[in-house]
Amino acid sequence: MIDNTKETIDFRVVELDGVQYVILRETAFRSLCRKAHVDGQVPSADEKTVSDGLDMDRASLARKLVRRRRVAGLSQAELARRAGIRPETLNRLERGRTTPDFATIRKLVLAMNAAEQQNPPLISTSPNEEK
Template sequence: GKRYVLVPETEYRRLSDLADAGEPELPTPDAEGCYPAIETVRVLIAQDIIRARRRLGLTQAELAERAGVRVETISRLEHAKHSPSIRTVDKIDRALKAAGAEHGKGRRKRVESV
């Protein structure tokens, strides 16, 4: 049968974050210096999501839950393997903005209480 390993959730999250530590790179331009449009847009979206999520200290699972999408969707987008719908981009954008507002409020509270 399959073997399983139990680890504390914090360790699992740490390992998960290490697993998706890299960002996808822009595709190679053609001989005229032009980048393939679809692949380039996918990479730019991926980089934006990864940077915003990390800045806010969110895991892929946390962002997926906040956005109401599957973790696999976040993973595919962050690996530039999928072109998202406008609806999905909107959900992720709203989730990141809400998390940013919460993050900012928390920071202000700490400053005010000092």
């Protein structure tokens, strides 16, 4: 059924690293925000948003994940199993090849925390080989 009173909006769906995004004209976005009574303020160019942070901290996050995993005393395969994610996915994350979503990070943190509670990490750890 075609309702001629409804506004049509052209948009495209793109997928980046397994996450779907919507691209639409800024004017259309502003119109949607006004109608939804939400603040569609665009952050300044030098201010990172969560999505910018997710993209830009990939390498930093990868290094942190590897360190946390080793402190927890888990192999990559074991952490992936405990977190319920594919080993290939964890491997890509730890190599900084993909940006994890928050759900995945939460699974990893929960698994590492549980492992640390079962086997408290040693105070001093010797540095292992870098990836």
